Amino acid sequence: MSTSTQHQFRYTQTPSKVLHLRNLPWECTDDELVELCRPFGKIVNTKCNVGANRNQAFVEFADLNQAISMVSYYASSSEPAQVRGKTVYIQYSNRHEIVNNKSPGDVPGNVLLVTIEGVEAGDVSIDVIHLVFSAFGFVHKIATFEKTAGFQALIQYTDADTAAAARNALDGRSIPRYLLPEHVGACHLRISYSAHRDLNIKFQSNRSRDYTNPMLPVNHTAIDGALQPVVGPDGKKIEPESNVLLASIENMQYAVTVDVLHTVFSAFGTVQKIAIFEKNGQTQALIQYPVVTTAATAKEALEGHCIYDGGYCKLHLTYSRHTDLNVKAFSDKSRDYTVPQVPAVPWQNPQAGPMYPGTAPALQGQVPGGQMLSWDPAQQTATPSYVSAPGTYPSHTYAAPPTPAYPTAAASSPIAQSNPLVHNASSMGITQPGIPLNVNLQPGGASPSVPASSPLMQASPIAGASPPAHQPYFS
DNA sequence: AGCACA
Numbered sequence: 258m259s260t261s262t263q264h265q266f267r268y269t270q271t272p273s274k275v276l277h278l279r280n281l282p283w284e285c286t287d288d289e290l291v292e293l294c295r296p297f298g299k300i301v302n303t304k305c306n307v308g309a310n311r312n313q314a315f316v317e318f319a320d321l322n323q324a325i326s327m328v329s330y331y332a333s334s335s336e337p338a339q340v341r342g343k344t345v346y347i348q349y350s351n352r353h354e355i356v357n358n359k360s361p362g363d364v365p366g367n368v369l370l371v372t373i374e375g376v377e378a379g380d381v382s383i384d385v386i387h388l389v390f391s392a393f394g395f396v397h398k399i400a401t402f403e404k405t406a407g408f409q410a411l412i413q414y415t416d417a418d419t420a421a422a423a424r425n426a427l428d429g430r431s432i433p434r435y436l437l438p439e440h441v442g443a444c445h446l447r448i449s450y451s452a453h454r455d456l457n458i459k460f461q462s463n464r465s466r467d468y469t470n471p472m473l474p475v476n477h478t479a480i481d482g483a484l485q486p487v488v489g490p491d492g493k494k495i496e497p498e499s500n501v502l503l504a505s506i507e508n509m510q511y512a513v514t515v516d517v518l519h520t521v522f523s524a525f526g527t528v529q530k531i532a533i534f535e536k537n538g539q540t541q542a543l544i545q546y547p548v549v550t551t552a553a554t555a556k557e558a559l560e561g562h563c564i565y566d567g568g569y570c571k572l573h574l575t576y577s578r579h580t581d582l583n584v585k586a587f588s589d590k591s592r593d594y595t596v597p598q599v600p601a602v603p604w605q606n607p608q609a610g611p612m613y614p615g616t617a618p619a620l621q622g623q624v625p626g627g628q629m630l631s632w633d634p635a636q637q638t639a640t641p642s643y644v645s646a647p648g649t650y651p652s653h654t655y656a657a658p659p660t661p662a663y664p665t666a667a668a669s670s671p672i673a674q675s676n677p678l679v680h681n682a683s684s685m686g687i688t689q690p691g692i693p694l695n696v697n698l699q700p701g702g703a704s705p706s707v708p709a710s711s712p713l714m715q716a717s718p719i720a721g722a723s724p725p726a727h728q729p730y731f732s
Numbered sequence: 733a734g735c736a737c738a
Contacts, residue, residue: 277736279733313736346734348734356736356737357736
């Protein structure tokens, strides 16, 4: 026969219902493979992206004759098999079935396994996850957990098609920044399929939800018992309040010292303790108030605002799981204002050295690094205009200004007494000439809520008064 | 352009 003589090579391999395809375009998809092969029969399995160049694949037909028909067709066809315009070479595979074709995560199902990279469990609330994945269909259930792979979530949809749509759209994408805490960087979603069909959600908790059963009991122990092991806004409303705030400081172009924080947070009540520390390369601070309500007021008022103009040192506030900080009474990273302290004795930072003039109030006077907080009461009282920005910050967002009740030196602190916040609840700005200290009114930083003509902006020490004062800290 | 270990 002419065919046997002309195409002997085609019969050097025993036919198999598994075909080996090569010279595929890079990272050819299952769909493209199926599209090419489906005309010849039912495809029961595929394996893409095989080989060093990931340009080979296997296709397994349900029936041997289907594979034969495909090989035969392209053996005599004037048009070669093509994917994306690239000629694909087809042979019988030397195996007769595709074994272990897919990792379990590649087997489609109605439940997605989502790995949220680059975040801690507390950074992405279950509500945010629900919001993101609800775009593709009704989310039945969500379970989140932490494994070695990181923070993961199981998302249950009605069917595999919905799950696939969500996977195709979101795999490799990121949760929008505006849904995440400020301190979170890039956060990529890695999505595969779970082998689960129906998640067994026992409680509505900060870690799991069953949206098909709103009556499911809320597991408070899961929240309270864990005492909120996470630092981020975990489930927004679910986050238990605390008298201790956790502040993440973003875009810290200028030093944020204990004193600076004390000034800012004292506007809402007595600050008992402060601790500054680094976590994941980010400066964070814990600020302890006597009571939850004060912390809540401060959190509400300061969240998203910047200590300095220009989007510098933006505060992101959550409730800490701590209720009573154990900090050194005096260090450059912590302060305990509840222990009796003698204002007359200047505190000297051994690291920064005694570089402040004697005119500085003892407790507030020094900032490590040499920056001075030189209080001038006359200036304070003479500069109320720029700290008042009516309308930009509703006064009703916090309660009646608390009276600072410092047990010791703080009671006479010029900050507390002259703090415009204490007297004028419409503003949170605290600006000192020469002192990089005003909480501007730009939640989110990017969208200015303060008009350019805002007196606050004009009065910003960054904007004009004394920019060099900040330079020693960095760069 | 020539066979897979997820």
